[in-house]
Amino acid sequence: MSEYNAPLRDMQFVLNELGYLDQVRELPGCGQLDNDLVEAILGEAGKFAHGVLSPLNVSGDRQGARWSEGEVATAKGWREAYQRFIGGGWNALSCDPEFGGQGLPRVISALVDEMWNGANLSFGLCPMLTRGAIEAIELCGSSELKHTYLAKMISGEWTGTMNLTEPQAVSDLAAVRSRAEPAGDGTYRIHGQKIFITYGEHDLTDNIVHLVLARVPGAPEGVKGISLFVVPKFLVQADGSLGARNDVRCASIEHKLGIHASPTAVLAFGDQQGATGWLVGEENRGLEYMFIMMNAARFSVGIEGVGLGERAYQRALAYARERIQGTEVGARERSKVAIIRHPDVRRMLLSMKSRTEAMRALACEVAAAMDGAERHPDPARREELQALVELMIPVIKGCCTENAVDIASLGIQIHGGMGFIEETGAAQHLRDARITTLYEGTTGIQASDLIGRKIARDNGQAIGQLSRRMQQVVEQLVHTDDPQLLVIAHYLSRALMALDASVEFIVSQFATRPAAVSAGAVPFLELFGIVAGGWQMARSALVAHRQLQAGSAEQDFYRGKLLTARFYADHQLAQAQGLSQVVLQGSAAVLEIDDLQF
Incomplete structure (x- = not known):
């Protein structure tokens, strides 16, 4: 079974020949991004994706995450891979240097993220959610919250989650019922249940920082009455060390069609006195703040679609080159040929290849606009680029993921009956891709x-x-x-x-x-x-x-x-x-x- 190989030449083409690297190099703080540095970053990321993450993809899928008495064990090799991941500084690639990040532009980190998702989507989901939580705290959190959590989240020593939906709410966040009661000391006591929480419980890190939507007493009905809270798995003491376990419990993890190695948790807050939480920003503005995470996550999910499309294409191409079946249409020679010589297989491969390349380039267009919207010195230009980003986020999320499902399905078709057999690996790509059209908004x-x-x-x-x-x-x-x-x-x-x-x-x-x-x-x-x-x-x-x-x-x-x-x-x-x-x-x-x- 072949391993994932990062499409470095096409990534370099998009960055260098479509001009996105030159575009971001003109922004403040990005002038040091010469071609050699970027090539080295992508090359090392490609090696990690190929040599560390890809070999765990199939075994992680088959073993899955395991729940027992509120604790979750990740698949064999996951913890070691995660330690190598954060040890290499990959978690901090695009984060704020003030708290230990490397401050690289989004157009670079997006391509690196594509590699993680192509090699092992279940693994890549953990740092993706952590980055969303980091961005929400960076932009809306108090100075105390930033200094308490950001450095360790950016390093990857702690991970983060998004806790939006509940059994009765699903996509209708106006129906959120979790409550947050003021404790009188600046904290709140959180009570409620959240579902579909990616990496809501795991054994990769000592602490998990949950960002939770809940209602304070007297809050307006609907989306205008939702607040956002930081609720850590373990309370953090004044010196930064971990204290007592918070009143947060993993009630179960979901049994899913795909991404088996990614634990999707049901979390119970406040079984006892209430989980201790800290308000992010102002009361009743939680959904506004959470959309910071959600928009970042929607773009990242689109990148997942690009990575999955690339991986399915690579596997189908390898099979088409080695599978000998039938004779070539229109050829005088009647010997058996590899199926890549058959017109319909060529059509399917080109459909996979062309859409993946189009998605990659379009995602870099949006990522470069994100960088400009954040860093450009001209306020009018920042506003113009932000309008482009907001226009394109639903396109990147919706189209890249729908394409990924179809591309993965074509990959099975190229394999024929063997594609329906799990041992070839083609089916996993379809099972994993199917969730991407659903989460962070269908x-x-x-x-x-x-x-x-x-x-x-x-x-x-x-x-x-x-x-x-x-x-x-x-x-x-x-x-x-x-x-x-x-x-x-x-x-x-x-x-x-x-x-x-x-x-x-x-x-x-x-x-x-x-x-x-x-x-x-x-x-x-x-x-x-x-x-x-x-x-x-x-x-x-x-x-x-x-x-x-x-x-x-x-x-x-x-x-x-x-x-x-x-x-x-x-x-x-x-x-x-x-x-x-x-x-x-x-x-x-x-x-x-x-x-x-x-």
Whole structure:
């Protein structure tokens, strides 16, 4: 069974030749990021992913996490791998240097995160949730909370969690019932139960820092009455050492379709006197603060989709090269060939490859915008980049994860019947990928957020500005004499028209016909993702064209880039007009059918 190999050449292409490294190098604090340093970081991360995390992926899946009397044991090798992970400084890569982080830009850490997720998603979930908790405390916590928790969370000595949902609430956070009673000493006593808590209990670290949503007495009903609290597994004493066990108990862990080695906990707070918690920020603003974690997590989940897509593609490609079956269509030679020679297998492989490369480049576009929104010296530019980030977060989360599920499914298809057998490893990628479309908000929730908060609310200004940037690439394509680029220009231009028509429909109809617009929200999300991915593939094709014209020594690499972009145009961008028609006219039956007629 093959191990994961980081796609370093494509990552370097995205950073260096699509220009994202140059873009962030211009930001304050990023000038030291020369190519050699970045190449070394990615290279060492690739070695760790290949040599340490990937070998644990299958064994972790088969063994899983184990619960006993409130304690959770991770799979064999997990603790040792985690110690090597934090020992290498990987947990602190993009964190604030004030508390021990390395302060690298998000565009670098996103690619490193892709490696962790491609090699071993179950492992990568732990540092991902910790980073979300770190960001919430950094931005909203008091000085005391920061100095108590951040250094050890950034180092990875302690981990963090997000505690949002409850049995009766699930995605409806307005229904949260956990309560927080003031104790009179500046702390609160937390009572309630939380479910679906990733790494809510484990044996990797001595302490776990839970960020918990709960209601204080007299809080307003609904989402406006929710507060956010830091609730550690063990109380922290004045000298920073660990004190008594807090009143937090792991009641069970879930038995899941995939990510078996990642413990998903049910946590009970306040079985006795109440779990001691500290307020983050102000009362009744908890959901606002938690969205800091949630937005960071949504982007990170999108990166999980990229990593899983890459891993499924690598496994399917290896199998297609070694599996000998059938004769080649149209060839005179009738000997058996590897299945990579069969047209439909080639189509599926190119579908996997092109979508993964498009997702990677698009994710780096958003990551670089995140860096600019945080660091750029011009406030107007920061605001512009933040608008792009907010527009694209639901696209990255929704489209990258949906693509990951489909790519993993194609990987099984390429394996044939052997893909349905666990020993080949292809099935695990599909099982693991399936959760990514669900947590941190389902695809439908991402799509509703996109059309309502990100497009209708600003009358399509942010997406209109992005559309104009995409159109500039079309104009560059049509001014070449390369027939491949002209075909890409044709499909991208038509796809942009379909996207613009859909945006116009959303902006004009959302206020008066919100249900009709919402019926096409997910198809619109898919449309937007396809077009944005096509924009990135077109940019890649332009770079490849220039390199081929210049006689680059990497002819095979750039020829592959050009043809992969052509495939994306032929097979993905070609879907845009049909999806646009669904957005514009697909609501009638959805809204008119009676509940009893289903």
